[in-house]
Amino acid sequence: MKIDYRCSNPIKTTKPIDYSVYKNKKLSINGNGNNNINTSINTTVNSNNIKIQRINRSDEQLRQIFMKIGVVSQGSGSSYVEMGKTKVLCTIHGPRATQKTELFETAKLNCELKYTTFSSTTEKIEYVENSKEKDLSLLITQSIIGSIRLEKYPKTAIDIYILVLNDDGNVLVASITAATMALADAGVEMFDMVSSCSVSSTKDNRTLIDPTTSEETIPTSSTILVAKMPSLNEITQIIQTGELQYTNVLECVDLCIDGCDKIYSIMKQNLIDSLLQKQKEKEQQQQQQQ
Amino acid sequence: MEAFQKIHPLEFYRKFLVRSVRPDGRSLDDIRKTTISTGSITTADGSSFVKMGNTSVVCGVRAEVGEKPSTDKSKISSYNVHENKNIFINIELGPICSNTFSSTKPSDIAMSLCSRLNSLINRLEIPETDYYFDEEGKALWYLYVDVYCLDYDGNIYDAAVLSIISALKNVKLPKGVIENNDEYYKDLESPQRKLKIQHYLIPLSFSVIDDYILADPSLDEEKLSSGTINITYNELNEICLLLSTGTSLISETNLKDCMKKAKERSSFIIDLINNSNVDK
Numbered sequence: 001m002k003i004d005y006r007c008s009n010p011i012k013t014t015k016p017i018d019y020s021v022y023k024n025k026k027l028s029i030n031g032n033g034n035n036n037i038n039t040s041i042n043t044t045v046n047s048n049n050i051k052i053q054r055i056n057r058s059d060e061q062l063r064q065i066f067m068k069i070g071v072v073s074q075g076s077g078s079s080y081v082e083m084g085k086t087k088v089l090c091t092i093h094g095p096r097a098t099q100k101t102e103l104f105e106t107a108k109l110n111c112e113l114k115y116t117t118f119s120s121t122t123e124k125i126e127y128v129e130n131s132k133e134k135d136l137s138l139l140i141t142q143s144i145i146g147s148i149r150l151e152k153y154p155k156t157a158i159d160i161y162i163l164v165l166n167d168d169g170n171v172l173v174a175s176i177t178a179a180t181m182a183l184a185d186a187g188v189e190m191f192d193m194v195s196s197c198s199v200s201s202t203k204d205n206r207t208l209i210d211p212t213t214s215e216e217t218i219p220t221s222s223t224i225l226v227a228k229m230p231s232l233n234e235i236t237q238i239i240q241t242g243e244l245q246y247t248n249v250l251e252c253v254d255l256c257i258d259g260c261d262k263i264y265s266i267m268k269q270n271l272i273d274s275l276l277q278k279q280k281e282k283e284q285q286q287q288q289q290q
Numbered sequence: 291m292e293a294f295q296k297i298h299p300l301e302f303y304r305k306f307l308v309r310s311v312r313p314d315g316r317s318l319d320d321i322r323k324t325t326i327s328t329g330s331i332t333t334a335d336g337s338s339f340v341k342m343g344n345t346s347v348v349c350g351v352r353a354e355v356g357e358k359p360s361t362d363k364s365k366i367s368s369y370n371v372h373e374n375k376n377i378f379i380n381i382e383l384g385p386i387c388s389n390t391f392s393s394t395k396p397s398d399i400a401m402s403l404c405s406r407l408n409s410l411i412n413r414l415e416i417p418e419t420d421y422y423f424d425e426e427g428k429a430l431w432y433l434y435v436d437v438y439c440l441d442y443d444g445n446i447y448d449a450a451v452l453s454i455i456s457a458l459k460n461v462k463l464p465k466g467v468i469e470n471n472d473e474y475y476k477d478l479e480s481p482q483r484k485l486k487i488q489h490y491l492i493p494l495s496f497s498v499i500d501d502y503i504l505a506d507p508s509l510d511e512e513k514l515s516s517g518t519i520n521i522t523y524n525e526l527n528e529i530c531l532l533l534s535t536g537t538s539l540i541s542e543t544n545l546k547d548c549m550k551k552a553k554e555r556s557s558f559i560i561d562l563i564n565n566s567n568v569d570k
Contacts, residue, residue, distance in 0.1 A: 006380050006396060006404070007378050007379060007380050007404055007405075007408055008378070009356070009378055009432055009434075011356045011357060011359055011432070012356060012357075013354035013355060013356035013432045014354060014355055014356070014474060015352075015354050015355075016354075016355050016423075016464075016466060016474040016475055016476040017473075017474070017475050017476070018475065018476060018478055019467050019475035019476060019477040019478070019479075020477075020478065020479065021475075022469065022473075022475050071440075071441070072386070072387070072440060072441045073344040073441055073443055074344075074387060074388040074389065074441060074442055074443065074509075075389070085332050085333075087331070089386065089440060091385070091386045091387075093385065093389040096389075112385070112393055114384065114386075114393070116348075116350060116436065116438055117350070117352060117434065117436045118331060118333060118334035118335075118337065118350030118351065118352045118434075118436060119331075119333055119334075119350075120333055121333045127380070127382070129393070159385065159389075161384065161385045161386045161393070162386075163384070163386045163438065163440070165331060165348060165438075166331045166332060166333050166334075167333060168332070168333070
């Protein structure tokens with residue numbers, strides 16, 4: 001039997017649910033549910049009967065993005081990405097030689113994503129990797145593997161580790177951005193950087209770019225994610241989940257591509273800025289030594 | 291010079307230590323720049339981020355509801371060492387912080403650190419009424435404290451203790467409501483309460499290289515050291531934890547010196563924890 005040595009509680013515990021949900025349910029059972037019909041065009045109701053309305057942000061507007069590279073001293077490259085309240089940290093180890101990859105002609109790319117146990121308000125996350133995390137890791141690998149010149153690093157492995165500190169929707173986009181930035185920080189040769197963007201489309205024909213958790217969990221909505229290399233103008237991955245009309249799909253993809261270009265320009269600017277900063281620091285050090 | 295450092299790291303360090311400095315410019319007693327910020331993670335019930343030099347940890351608290359533990363001793367399973375324990379601490383040293391750790395199973399360092407931290411924190415005096423979920427205390431809050439190391443550059447113990455104490459001070463518990471006997475709900479509309487933790491923990495660690503004692507060691511120093519000393523005080527200058535491990539012998543005067551240094555740090559740390567909230 002596999003034993004987990006982590007400290008555990010012998011008493012079974014659960015996360016409490018929001019009391020307002022319970023009250024609403026009670027109200028609707030008692031026949032007072034008529035209040036819920038007043039949904040205007042600009043609001044959408046999610047599973048908990050809470051209306052979705054964007055504050056200080058239009059439907060086609062991205063959240064504020066913050067990125068920083070070189071945050072972890074122990075890795076060969078690292079990055080930290082914040083999209084609204086979603087916070088993701090990524091570390092790269094390698095390209096490094098391993099026994100397993102001795103006979104490979106190209107580098108082997110491993111990607112591992114992990115949620116912190118406190119990153120979600122509703123879900124309970126275990127310490128051991130679950131299938132959702134495995135799935136996300138695979139999707140990240142698939143979207144960035146095309147951009148890396150793996151043939152340049154024979155007999156090595158490149159390991160990407162991603163930690164989701166705070167989940168407020170759109171984790172996949174933040175992770176792909178973080179992974180590419182960290183690869184650039186590690187100095188791994190790439191054809192181009194991968195930027196991605198996702199759109200959530202609801203039943204009442206609203207397309208919400210860069211959705212938050214409450215927008216992602218609307219049961220009837222469908223999401224589209226596009227990852228692309230903007231300078232080469234090549235798409236590396238399109239993921240669509242949920243039911244959508246063909247014309248709507250095309251519209252959403254167009255919207256995503258626009259979003260990708262916006263994120264790409266931020267990434268590029270950030271890399272240039274941090275390089276300039278590094279150069280400045282080096283010069284200062286040299287002056288001090290003299 | 292870099293080649294010399296890589297081939298003979300200990301000799302390289304001795305050259306510096308003779309002159310009472312360290313390669314990174316610190317004197318032997320100097321502690322790296324320490325910053326604490328709390329409340330940055332919105333999904334957690336309490337959180338903190340601690341940075342000591344390059345070492346950085348993030349700590350999050352998630353509060354869950356469970357039954358009151360039965361007072362019947364035979365029902366308590368054998369591995370529950372601490373009775374009436376409501377705080378569970380885990381520390382994760384994953385591959386994200388250093389390439390020496392694997393993601394599949396917790397490392398030895400993490401496991402020993404975890405048990406040390408648990409025994410330290412469970413001696414904090416927190417009134418039992420603070421854990422009550424509803425007013426009568428039919429159910430209790432259980433706090434799961436998870437420390438994630440983001441950058442492993444030595445002295446992880448100090449960073450972990452600071453992050454845990456500041457995260458616990460940041461915990462805000464919503465008002466709980468029990469319906470139908472076993473359905474737990476949290477009322478987010480009414481004001482939230484804090485845990486009453488009067489105590490502070492002031493940790494300081496030392497590494498021993500030859501006869502020199504280095505405060506707040508970095509990873510390179512920890513690798514070369516033949517022994518470590520962990521000292522933790524509370525705000526009343528009482529020792530909460532004193533641990534000296536390793537092969538080197540430490541004289542009494544040296545140990546007293548270390549304890550004095552740890553004491554001197556207390557007012558600075560208390561100020562740091564009190565002014566750590568980012569919401570202000």
